[in-house]
Amino acid sequence: MDRIEHSVIDSLLQALQSRGYVTIGPTARNGAIVCDEIHSASDLPIGITDEQSPATYRLKSGNNHLSFGYVLSPVSWKRFLVPPVLTLFKAVKTSDGFRITNETSAPDTPPQPRKLAFIGVRPCDLQALTLLDKVFLGDRYTDPYYKAQREQLFLIVVNCTKAGGTCFCGSMGTGPTAKAGYDIALTEMDRKEGAFFLIDSGSEKGAEVMRELDRRKAAPEEILAADEASVRTRASMGRTLETDHLKEILADNPEHPRWDVVAGRCLTCANCTMVCPTCFCSTVEDVTDLTGKNVERVRKWDSCFTMDFSYIHGGSVRATPKSRYRQWVTHKLSSWVDQYGDFGCVGCGRCITWCPVGIDITEEACAIRENHQTVLPHP
Amino acid sequence: MKQKRKPKLAVWKFASCDGCQLSLLDCEDQLLDVTAEVDIANFPEASRAVAKGPYDLSLVEGSITTPHDAERIHQVRRSSKFLVTIGACATAGGIQALRNFKDVKSFTSLVYASPSYLEVLAKSTPIADHVFVDFQLRGCPINKLQLLEVVNAFLNGRKPNIPGYSVCMECKRKGIICGLVSHGPPCLGPVTQAGCDALCPSYHRGCFGCYGPKETPNTASISEWWMKQGMSDGELLRLFRGFNAYAEAFRKESEAHEE
Ligand code: SF4
Ligand code: SF4
Ligand code: SF4
Numbered sequence A: 001m002d003r004i005e006h007s008v009i010d011s012l013l014q015a016l017q018s019r020g021y022v023t024i025g026p027t028a029r030n031g032a033i034v035c036d037e038i039h040s041a042s043d044l045p046i047g048i049t050d051e052q053s054p055a056t057y058r059l060k061s062g063n064n065h066l067s068f069g070y071v072l073s074p075v076s077w078k079r080f081l082v083p084p085v086l087t088l089f090k091a092v093k094t095s096d097g098f099r100i101t102n103e104t105s106a107p108d109t110p111p112q113p114r115k116l117a118f119i120g121v122r123p124c125d126l127q128a129l130t131l132l133d134k135v136f137l138g139d140r141y142t143d144p145y146y147k148a149q150r151e152q153l154f155l156i157v158v159n160c161t162k163a164g165g166t167c168f169c170g171s172m173g174t175g176p177t178a179k180a181g182y183d184i185a186l187t188e189m190d191r192k193e194g195a196f197f198l199i200d201s202g203s204e205k206g207a208e209v210m211r212e213l214d215r216r217k218a219a220p221e222e223i224l225a226a227d228e229a230s231v232r233t234r235a236s237m238g239r240t241l242e243t244d245h246l247k248e249i250l251a252d253n254p255e256h257p258r259w260d261v262v263a264g265r266c267l268t269c270a271n272c273t274m275v276c277p278t279c280f281c282s283t284v285e286d287v288t289d290l291t292g293k294n295v296e297r298v299r300k301w302d303s304c305f306t307m308d309f310s311y312i313h314g315g316s317v318r319a320t321p322k323s324r325y326r327q328w329v330t331h332k333l334s335s336w337v338d339q340y341g342d343f344g345c346v347g348c349g350r351c352i353t354w355c356p357v358g359i360d361i362t363e364e365a366c367a368i369r370e371n372h373q374t375v376l377p378h379p
Numbered sequence B: 001m002k003q004k005r006k007p008k009l010a011v012w013k014f015a016s017c018d019g020c021q022l023s024l025l026d027c028e029d030q031l032l033d034v035t036a037e038v039d040i041a042n043f044p045e046a047s048r049a050v051a052k053g054p055y056d057l058s059l060v061e062g063s064i065t066t067p068h069d070a071e072r073i074h075q076v077r078r079s080s081k082f083l084v085t086i087g088a089c090a091t092a093g094g095i096q097a098l099r100n101f102k103d104v105k106s107f108t109s110l111v112y113a114s115p116s117y118l119e120v121l122a123k124s125t126p127i128a129d130h131v132f133v134d135f136q137l138r139g140c141p142i143n144k145l146q147l148l149e150v151v152n153a154f155l156n157g158r159k160p161n162i163p164g165y166s167v168c169m170e171c172k173r174k175g176i177i178c179g180l181v182s183h184g185p186p187c188l189g190p191v192t193q194a195g196c197d198a199l200c201p202s203y204h205r206g207c208f209g210c211y212g213p214k215e216t217p218n219t220a221s222i223s224e225w226w227m228k229q230g231m232s233d234g235e236l237l238r239l240f241r242g243f244n245a246y247a248e249a250f251r252k253e254s255e256a257h258e259e
């Protein structure tokens, strides 16, 4: 574990840029902290923080020493790996069928992967990438676009030293400190005389960049202070979720009266799935031109909250809001475990903050747990 | 090779502002492609030439507000193979349906010197209240790209890609930061059908509900939430009483806030 001064962030960005990476990081824009291209450390949201609660997000002025003093951006990293709208291929009609035209020629369809360095990935979002890897890099089916882009990433985690009002990574075991899967991990530490970073590498790629930076060995008390900050952060999560036997409880209680209560509030607007860093569903639309000779297949983010999502011959299988809300929660916290061996929720809290009526997944799961009809094994 | 007969397209106007049919003229880049594929047989905004029916595809703009129009729409239906309504007027009664909430005579007597010459119906109603409609294209005005998609789907014998989900889906795909959550209400996006590509939220404005209620709209829940945030019945009534005031879900919601 090493220590770098705050000013070294610019050298870090330059080191990445000189290796051909586009540096993507947090920046304040239109009343929120978004993830977009940043050129230097001055683009970071210095002295800005965010307050989050169900259906409410506000930027506030914060600690002037900190560049990463906010909690979590509404924009998750998935849009860089799973673009919201992606043209998969173009084709022309021929006398005996059709011919795909863009395999090598059209440069933008689908877009070519870029070398991207993500600066300021939070530990929960890092785990979300691991979950997306299981979906898109599975042994049987691989998404070639995801794979190509994933291989071009440089991941810089910034550990959390402050939890937000809707965070519950502590319950999901994904934060507030990242354990593995990054190239470089930073922890921003505030001191009266200004902030500094603890820095560690998690890969050879990361170590190679780190060697270029002006750094010194971290003092034992600095490492201790970071550990303490992690403990403090874990203890101050805005939300908690009891995960013990949660998978079974949700699976076994499809008719729990609470589903009706929440269905009465849910707008089926799909915001929760759109902001969720692990929701991966998409639909494809085949689009013809007016002549019918040229066609494109376009993939778009979809959600289990839409009627079309479960449309099969004759209608939608999940016609009621109740069945759609239940699909979302049971997938995230129950059937995902059967599919991928882990919960599909990393506890980032985005679905709570960005739900227009403040529906809280932790509160709903907790309500199902009360008076549930599951026979639990004795401890 | 035998030349295939081009399908005949007709545009019809009822009580409306013409904005929707102008969207067709607004398709500048694609207009020549459209005319290459269809015969525009009746389109008063573009040409006075009228070719006789029957028509393969009729685009109907406007709502039914007079006894004469209530007759005429049946003729249009009889002469059309496919009938598609375009815009909030044809699909929900339009902004003129605001009069449905009052006695129409209280307006005509204010506006016209001799209202006794007017033959108007008590309500402004959507086309589907009068005849069978094959497809309804929403919006005030409609999105020209969606119009092209409908014409295109019709020409190619496929289902149009016109989703019934919320404006929020378009907002999020575009990466727009939700103003409802980050600044405060109101934004009708969560109960409004997509189609405008989140036009107003893209310019930091709340959605006005131009595309009408989305599939399974839960207007009661969002109103209840907003009342907890301090919105009044009057504000909610005016919010839902816009271009789609007479669409069922919005109508019921505004009526629930009548004092
Ligand atoms: S379900 Fe909610 S809290 Fe969990 S990962 Fe998705 S957005 Fe975050
Ligand atoms: S919760 Fe819904 S949108 Fe998200 S991954 Fe599961 S089915 Fe897809
Ligand atoms: S839970 Fe909230 S964000 Fe999700 S669909 Fe329902 S109302 Fe929309």
Ligand code: SF4
Residues within 6 Å of the ligand: A271, A356, B167, B168, B169, B171, B172, B176, B177, B178, B179, B180, B181, B187, B188, B189, B190, B198, B201, B206, B207
């Ligand atoms: S700004 Fe409006 S339309 Fe966009 S996501 Fe928020 S509530 Fe939905």
